[in-house]
Amino acid sequence: MDTIMIRLLCLSSVLTICYGKEIVYYIAIDEIDWPYKHADQSETVFRKAAYQEYKDQTFTTRKPVTSQHGFLGPTIRASVGNTLRILVKNNARRSFSFYTDNLNTQKNETGAVSVGSPVSPGSVLTYVYTVTDANGPSAASMDQCVTSLYYSDVNPIKDINTGLVGMLVVCKTDSPTSVREIFLHYGTMYERESWFSSVKSTNDSQQTVFPTINGYTEGNMPDIDVCLNRKVRLYFTSLGGQNDIHTVVLYGHQMEVRSQRVDAVNLYPGATVTAEFLTQEEGAWLLTTQHVSGNRKHTVAANSLKTYYWSVPDDVGPTLFDELCLVRHYTSGLGHSNDTFLFGPVKICAEGYMQTAPKETDIFVVYRQMTTSISNFEINGVPPYTLPLVSVCLEEIVNTHIMTFGTAEPQSFSVDGNVIKQRGHVLNVMEAKENSMTTYTITMTKTGNWTVRNFRNENISLTLSVNECGTSSNFILTGKVTTRNIGIKEDYWGYSSLSDWTSKLPGCQMGPRFKKAMFVEYYSNLFMFETRQPDPRDETLHGPQLAANVGDRITIEIKNNGRRPYSLHLDGLSDWSDDDSIPWDSSKIITWNILESIGPGSADTSCILKPYYSKTSQRDIPSGLFGPLVICSPLIPSETVESTLQQKVFMVGSIDERASWYYEDNLKDSTGIVNISDPKCADANVIRAVNGYSDGTIKNMTIPLGADVYFHFLNIGNNLLTIHLYGLKIIDSNQEGIGRSTITLYPWASKSIVTRFDSPGSFLYEELITEGHTTRISGLYTVVTNTKLS
Structure with missing residues (x-):
C-alpha cells in the first residue's frame, strides 16, 4: 500500500476535494497498543489513544495512511473560505476533546460556543470551523500553507502523552499542488504522564521517556521515498519537555524556511515550521537531529591525503531575504564524540560580495560540554578562561557566529554593555543552537572590557575589549x-x-x-x-x-x-x-x-x-x-x-x-x-x-x-x-x-x-x-x- 501511495504522490499531490466550501472529516479516538521499537529491534508496548480517520459517519472503515504516519492523527486540510466540519467519535474509556490553536470553534451541534469541548466515551461531537484569512498565511508571507497542531485539551499534559495529537494545514487557496508534502511531528512521550500509565508494558523495561518522530523512536521510522527533481515540503511540529529542542539536519541538502536558506531546522515545544527543498541527487539521505554513519567511501585513511572539491551552487548561497553571507560548518561526518573537535566554519557569501566587502570582525564561538575534561566545558576547544581578549572599536559591528555541541540543554549568551541584533530584531541574548551556526551582530555602544557570557554558567565567557578608536558615543537628548x-x-x-x-x-x-x-x-x-x-x-x-x-x-x-x-x-x-x-x-x-x-x-x-x-x-x-x-x-x-x-x-x-x-x-x-x-x-x-x-x-x-x-x-x-x-x-x-x-x-x-x-x-x-x-x-x-x- 505504501508503494502505491508514494507513486501517486510522485505523480501529483491530490488535495481533499473541497470546492463545495464545506469539508467533512470523520475522526475517532481509538485505543491502540503502540510498540516503541529500540535499536536492537526489541519492543516496549504501551497503551495509547490516537486520532484515526474513517470514511463516513458509521465509523466502520478506516482511511489508509502510510506507515510513516505512525500514531500521529490524520492530516486535516482546509483553505481560506472553507467551512470545516469535524465529527469526532470517542471510542476510548474516558473523555477527550479536539482542540487546535489556529481555528476558533463556531459552534457544536447543540449550538453552544465551544473551544475544545470534551467528547464523552461512546458519543460523537461535531466541531464546526469557519476558515478565514486570519487562519492562513499572512498576505506578506511567501508560504502558501501554514500548519499547526491539534490535540485533546481536557488535560493537555496527560492527553498528549496518551497520544492524542495531529496536524492541521491551512492554505491560501484550495488549488491542488504538485509539491510533495511530508508531515513530521517531533514529540517526547512521557509515559508516566499518560492516562494509561497504570497499564503495564509487555516487558519489565524501566524506560518511560521516548523521543519520537510520529511515534517512532531510535531511528525506526520507515524510510520516506521522494522523486528526483521534485520540490518537497516538510511540515515540522514539536511538543515535549522544557529542554526539548531539536536541530533537524537533512544531509546533502539545504532547505528554505520563510524564504531564507538554512542548513538546519530549529524546533521548540509548540513550534510549527514549514521547510522546502528540491531533490537534486539520487540516493539515501539521512534526516536526523544528530551529526553521525556518513558515506565511508569518502573517508581519509590514517596518514594519507585526499583532495575534496566543493561546488558552491546558487541554491546553497543567500536568498534575497538573507544576509549577504551565510555561515555553515564542516565536520568529519563519520560521527564524533564530545572529546573530538572535528569541525570548523565556512562562510558563503553572495556573488561578488568578497571583492567589495567592508572590513568586518567575525567571532566564532563553539560551546561544548566534555566527558573527559576537568572543566567539563570548552569554547573553541579550550577552557574559556584561557581565551585572549578580543579588541574592537566603539560603534563597531561584530558578527558573532555561535553554536553548541554535546548538550541538549538550551544555552544563551548575553553581552554585557552592548546591543545584540539579528534580522532587524534587538535581542537580549544570543541563542546558541545545537549543531547549527547562528549569526548575530553585536553593536559596541560602551567602552570597557565586557564579557560574552553564558547565562546558565557565569564561568563560561570570553571578553571583548571595547576602545574609542577615535570615535565617541553620540547621544542627543531629544525626549524627557x-x-x-x-x-x-x-x-x-x-x-x-x-x-x-x-x-x-x-x-x-x-x-x-x-x-x-x-x-x-x-x-x-x-x-x-x-x-x-x-x-x-x-x-x-x-x-x-x-x-x-x-x-x-x-x-x-x-x-x-x-x-x-x-x-x-x-x-x-x-x-x-x-x-x-x-x-x-x-x-x-x-x-x-x-x-x-x-x-x-x-x-x-x-x-x-x-x-x-x-x-x-x-x-x-x-x-x-x-x-x-x-x-x-x-x-x-x-x-x-x-x-x-x-x-x-x-x-x-x-x-x-x-x-x-x-x-x-x-x-x-x-x-x-x-x-x-x-x-x-x-x-x-x-x-x-x-x-x-x-x-x-x-x-x-x-x-x-x-x-x-x-x-x-x-x-x-x-x-x-x-x-x-x-x-x-x-x-x-x-x-x-x-x-x-x-x-x-x-x-x-x-x-x-x-x-x-x-x-x-x-x-x-x-x-x-x-x-x-x-x-x-x-x-x-x-x-x-x-x-x-x-
Whole structure:
C-alpha cells in the first residue's frame, strides 16, 4: 500500500476535494497498543489513544495512511473560505476533546460556543470551523500553507502523552499542488504522564521517556521515498519537555524556511515550521537531529591525503531575504564524540560580495560540554578562561557566529554593555543552537572590557575589549528626563495563596514564604516610603516597571538595603563603572541614555522589553533582583509607553530557590521537615511562576478593548520555555520562537508582540510542555470595555 501511495504522490499531490466550501472529516479516538521499537529491534508496548480517520459517519472503515504516519492523527486540510466540519467519535474509556490553536470553534451541534469541548466515551461531537484569512498565511508571507497542531485539551499534559495529537494545514487557496508534502511531528512521550500509565508494558523495561518522530523512536521510522527533481515540503511540529529542542539536519541538502536558506531546522515545544527543498541527487539521505554513519567511501585513511572539491551552487548561497553571507560548518561526518573537535566554519557569501566587502570582525564561538575534561566545558576547544581578549572599536559591528555541541540543554549568551541584533530584531541574548551556526551582530555602544557570557554558567565567557578608536558615543537628548528612586530591600514573598503549597511534594517543598531581595520604588531619595499598588494583588516579585522612549534619559538613585553588595545593570545602557557593586546601606546615581541602537529594531514591534538586574553574582537573579524596562520608538506617545494597561509584562520561568542567597534561611523557615538529600526533591524548589505567582494565582490581567496592547515576555529561568496564549493570533514574524499562538524563550531571552482585541472575553495563558511539575505557569487575561488607558 505504501508503494502505491508514494507513486501517486510522485505523480501529483491530490488535495481533499473541497470546492463545495464545506469539508467533512470523520475522526475517532481509538485505543491502540503502540510498540516503541529500540535499536536492537526489541519492543516496549504501551497503551495509547490516537486520532484515526474513517470514511463516513458509521465509523466502520478506516482511511489508509502510510506507515510513516505512525500514531500521529490524520492530516486535516482546509483553505481560506472553507467551512470545516469535524465529527469526532470517542471510542476510548474516558473523555477527550479536539482542540487546535489556529481555528476558533463556531459552534457544536447543540449550538453552544465551544473551544475544545470534551467528547464523552461512546458519543460523537461535531466541531464546526469557519476558515478565514486570519487562519492562513499572512498576505506578506511567501508560504502558501501554514500548519499547526491539534490535540485533546481536557488535560493537555496527560492527553498528549496518551497520544492524542495531529496536524492541521491551512492554505491560501484550495488549488491542488504538485509539491510533495511530508508531515513530521517531533514529540517526547512521557509515559508516566499518560492516562494509561497504570497499564503495564509487555516487558519489565524501566524506560518511560521516548523521543519520537510520529511515534517512532531510535531511528525506526520507515524510510520516506521522494522523486528526483521534485520540490518537497516538510511540515515540522514539536511538543515535549522544557529542554526539548531539536536541530533537524537533512544531509546533502539545504532547505528554505520563510524564504531564507538554512542548513538546519530549529524546533521548540509548540513550534510549527514549514521547510522546502528540491531533490537534486539520487540516493539515501539521512534526516536526523544528530551529526553521525556518513558515506565511508569518502573517508581519509590514517596518514594519507585526499583532495575534496566543493561546488558552491546558487541554491546553497543567500536568498534575497538573507544576509549577504551565510555561515555553515564542516565536520568529519563519520560521527564524533564530545572529546573530538572535528569541525570548523565556512562562510558563503553572495556573488561578488568578497571583492567589495567592508572590513568586518567575525567571532566564532563553539560551546561544548566534555566527558573527559576537568572543566567539563570548552569554547573553541579550550577552557574559556584561557581565551585572549578580543579588541574592537566603539560603534563597531561584530558578527558573532555561535553554536553548541554535546548538550541538549538550551544555552544563551548575553553581552554585557552592548546591543545584540539579528534580522532587524534587538535581542537580549544570543541563542546558541545545537549543531547549527547562528549569526548575530553585536553593536559596541560602551567602552570597557565586557564579557560574552553564558547565562546558565557565569564561568563560561570570553571578553571583548571595547576602545574609542577615535570615535565617541553620540547621544542627543531629544525626549524627557525622568528621575526614579529605587531601593534594594529584603522581604518575604509567597508564590501562591493556595493552601496545599507544602503538600505538593511532602518532605521536599520549602515555603510557603520565601525570603527575597527585591527592587522597590520610593517616593523620594530619602528612601522612607515605598510606592505601593492600591490593590496588594497587583504587587509583583520583579522590580518597578520602568518605561522610556528612544531619546529619553533616566536618572536612577539606587540604595542598597540588602545584607550584601548588589548592583543595578542593564545591557547596552550601563557604563563600565556601573558594574561596581553597591555596598550595604550605600547609594549611587546611575544615568541611562536611551540610545537609538538599544530601542526597537526595524523588524520589532514599536515597544520592546529590556531587563535590568543585579549582576554581582548569578545568585542575584534567583534571589529576586530583576525588573522590566519598556523601550518604545519616539513616535509612540508617552501615555502609551507608560500605560501598564497597554504595556503588559510577563516575567516568566523557573526561579531556582536552591541558587538564592537566602536558601539556608528559607530551608530553616519552611513549614515541615525538608529532606534536601532525597533525589526526588531535586527540582521541587525550582518554582515556575509568572511575575512571582505560581499555579494560576496571579490576579487576572485587564486588557483594554480596541487599543494596541504590547505583550512583553522575559524568561528569568535556566530552561527553555514556551507560553501558549489562548484567544490570540500572532501576526507572522521572522523572529525565531514566535508562533501563531506561542512564544518560545531561551534563558534570559525576551520577545514582544503587539495586538488589538476587538471583542471582550477572558482567555488563558500557560506554559506549553508535556512533562509534569509540582508548580506551573498559568494565568488569565480579560478584555474589557470602558477601561481608562492609564
